[in-house]
Amino acid sequence: xxxxxxxxxxxxxxxxxALIIGHRHAEWTGLGPTLEEDIAFSSIAQDKLGHALALYxxxxxxxxxxxxxxxxxxxxxxxxxxxxxxxxxxDDYAFSLVRHLLFDTAExxxxxxxENSSYQPLAQLARKVKGEIKYHVFHANxxxxxxxxxxxxxSKARMQAALxxxxxxxxxxxxxxxFEQELIDNGIFVGEHRLQELWLQEVNxxxxxxxxxxxxxxxxxxxxxxxxxxxxxxxxxxxxxxTEVFRIDPTATW
Numbered sequence: 632x633x634x635x636x637x638x639x640x641x642x643x644x645x646x647x648x649a650l651i652i653g654h655r656h657a658e659w660t661g662l663g664p665t666l667e668e669d670i671a672f673s674s675i676a677q678d679k680l681g682h683a684l685a686l687y688x689x690x691x692x693x694x695x696x697x698x699x700x701x702x703x704x705x706x707x708x709x710x711x712x713x714x715x716x717x718x719x720x721x722d723d724y725a726f727s728l729v730r731h732l733l734f735d736t737a738e739x740x741x742x743x744x745x746e747n748s749s750y751q752p753l754a755q756l757a758r759k760v761k762g763e764i765k766y767h768v769f770h771a772n773x774x775x776x777x778x779x780x781x782x783x784x785x786s787k788a789r790m791q792a793a794l795x796x797x798x799x800x801x802x803x804x805x806x807x808x809x810f811e812q813e814l815i816d817n818g819i820f821v822g823e824h825r826l827q828e829l830w831l832q833e834v835n836x837x838x839x840x841x842x843x844x845x846x847x848x849x850x851x852x853x854x855x856x857x858x859x860x861x862x863x864x865x866x867x868x869x870x871x872x873x874t875e876v877f878r879i880d881p882t883a884t885w
Contacts (some may be wrong), residue, residue: 653679
């Protein structure tokens with residue numbers, strides 16, 4: 632591909648999403664409602680950070696800076712993550728589970744399409760991580776259905792409230808990058824519009840199985856902006872906390 636900007640943009644979006652949601656998931660470490668869930672979310676968080684590292688490494692191979700520098704020295708305006716992953720947990724396990732379902736369903740479908748990418752390093756990564764993401768989706772589906780269709784009135788009400796908040800934000804995952812046609816024409820990726828279509832088909836089936844009412848979202852524009860560096864008020868504080876130790880001495884070795 633003559634112009635690698637489209638490829639870099641795609642991988643920055645994916646890497647930044649994984650980095651930020653990985654840290655959000657990690658905030659449940661030691662605080663999960665059960666020991667098994669504490670371990671599960673911690674494990675998923677570790678996987679996400681591993682995916683981010685792999686993507687930042689691919690970016691370095693394309694001339695970008697090293698992974699630690701990419702992860703720990705950029706401010707919010709330089710990040711390309713979607714708004715959904717930035718939102719705080721607020722001690723609400725229902726929101727974290729619903730976000731987990733919405734995001735990881737998209738991730739499963741995205742990496743599934745990337746297995747056939749013409750950019751072989753990305754295709755190889757997709758084939759490598761698909762087993763991890765399959766587990767992430769299984770975990771999310773199991774708990775969303777358990778706490779909704781098979782839960783108490785209170786648990787179902789809390790899951791519905793979480794869905795009402797998270798579902799509109801999830802459309803920001805598929806914000807147009809400005810490079811869509813180039814990615815499609817070069818066989819890199821099928822594009823965000825097609826990914827959103829596949830996501831709606833799959834995620835809505837799970838939500839219906841859970842007995843949850845799918846919010847009516849007619850205008851998705853309010854979920855956009857993250858891919859272009861316009862973020863919620865929650866991202867910079869998270870970055871400050873996440874990078875505090877690294878920024879004390881970026882030249883230190885461990």
